[in-house]
Amino acid sequence: MKYAIFLAGLAAVFLLAFLVSNDRKKIKYKPILIMLVLQFIFTYLLLNTTVGLTVIKGISALFEKLLGYAADGVNFVFGGLANEASMPFFLNVLLPIVFISVLIGIAQHFKILPFIIKYIGLGLSKVNGLGKLESYNAVASAVFGQSEVFISVKKLLGHLPKHRLYTLCTSAMSTVSASILGAYMTMIDPKYVITALVLNLFGGFIIANIINPYEVKDDEDIIEIEEEKQTFFEMLGEYIMDGFKVAVIVGAMLLGFVALISMINDVFNMAFGMTFQTMLGYVFAPIAFLVGIPWAEAVSAGTIMATKLVSNEFVAMMDLGKVSEGMSERTIGIVSVFLVSFANFSSIGIITGAVKGLHEEQGNAVARFGLKLLYGATLVSILSAAIAGLFL
Template sequence: MSYLIALVGLVVTLALAYIASTNRKIIKIRPIIIMIVVQVILAYLFLKTVIGIKIIQAIAKVFDKLLLYAADGINFVFGGVANEGAFVFFLNVLLPIVFISVLIGILQYTRILPFIMKGIGLLLSKINGMGKLESYNAIASAIVGQSEVFITVKKQLGQLAPHRLYTLCASAMSTVSMSIVGAYMTMIEPRYVVTAIILNLFGGFIISSIINPYEVSDEEDILVVQDEEKQTFFEMLGEYILDGFKVAIIVAAMLIGFVALISLINNVFDLIFGITFQEILGYVFAPIAFLMGIPSSDIIKAGGVMATKLVTNEFVAMDALSKVAKSFSAKTIGIISVFLVSFANFSSIGIIAGAVKGLNEKQGNTVARFGLKLLYGATLVSVLSAIIVSLVLT
């Protein structure tokens, strides 16, 4: 029965993408089927096989080590601020982003990351039926982040047609940057973080190729990656350190505002209606949770966590998940965890539109106009990834 529900959920998700399609006649069925099969194989590999589990454990150990190194710097500056044994979210989860950002900067500076991104992007373009630029952008988004990725392709940004720009922005919203992966791993199981990142990569192409199908000619299929401005090594270090700290501060500020606001709204709704705002959202999202394969006993609370991610961000939702996780089955935790690992929320519309507008005002305005459609597609990507995982965890 659980397999049947997940399969129905898969069909419904693809149908919802089909309804929003700009040109249903040119949708390529074969690459979509191939990518769904690839998703299922990869999900099974990482969640069910010994090799996959060992790969996840190795990745988790790397991030554990990086977080320990980051802790040395944090303790030097903030040592004694927290009580012994206490867990301070800003210190333990957000500030390590600074160190991870530095490592990304070094890999960029030494040209290792651009080489990897181009290589994997070229391979992806053979599978997804899209252009080299779209494939490169998806990989780059998952490594350098949803804002920074547009800098790497700014030479082509002004010449892109709206349909290609949509795909680039959809990839940026569907993936997560490598700098905050370590932060996610402190909140949910690493195996779900890694699995979600990979599934979302393919899911972004699947949903975009249905909502926004188009052909890329050989003349258009050119990738021109922007070289970073010539800097000394220590100039680069300083820039990435500050960038990482800005990200940590921005996320912290958003969490303070959103968590406090949700608490206020929940209390007001509880006083007036006898039910919290998140519980109401839970009922709204419960049908989607059910189609994702979540057991019926968990769908209301799970729907509330899903809705929290959409209206706030993934960190707030992960915190909400931690508060109700004990009442969930292992399968529910796995499905919801995968759903949460993406930038698909309302605030991302402004972030992406602002990043593009900073490089090209006209294109930034174009992104703002299809912002809601962008969020719609990115949310379907998260739902699709969660359904694939539910098939494997069944």
């Protein structure tokens, strides 16, 4: 039964992508099949083998240590502000982003990250049927984030045709930045965070190959990575401030979204006898069922999935923590994988703003295909959740 549901879910994702394809005749099925097989292999290794669990435990232990160092800084500045034994979300989950951002800056300054990103991107371009720039951008998005990544290729933005720009934006929205991985790992099991990162990387290429197929000529496929010359301490200052800005922005968005959802839930409860999130849960229940969640848990899981789409992944992860005791471990795993991406309505504005700040015309182009961008990135999340469900 599990395999039949997975095949139905996989067929549904591919059909939904196929229906909005820009050019169905140009879809390259071989790269799609190769990447699907790679997703199966990596998911099995990460979730069901000793090697995979060792890797995940190692990464988890590393981030746990890094968060411990970050806590030293937070406690020095804010020690005594919080009540004893309490766990303020902003201090313990968001502020450590500052320290992780600093580490990314150091790796960038000493040319470690550019080397890794460039050559992983080149390797991926051999199997994904897309260009070197698209492959580079997908890996870079998983490090820098959905808005910052465009700075690294800003010289190329004005020369990119709209179809290539769509693929770059899909990668940016389908992944998550390394600076907030630690924050996610305090809210959901690290093994699901790592698994989702790998699945979304390949899933973004798969969906882009269906929705937005095209050929890239060799003379068009040039990667120019924008690098600013800074001293070490200039870089430290910049990344510290960038990390703090991200923490404050996420905190502000959480404050606004949680308050707004609370108000809307109250209004819907008075008008219809059910909350807005519960209503969304019924809408998303079939999707939850198709990714492998038992029907008995489909509405509650669908509510969390819908919450992520209309607000953001942090709000959804907080809600998952509140209801997880009533869910099976398999359902928690599938939903957790679905949540690890930037695919939500607010990301349309974030990416549009980032591109528009670098190139006005291209930013307007992103705004025009914004809904289709979110549609594709959401299909990536559904595909990742379905594959995770197959191995849980």
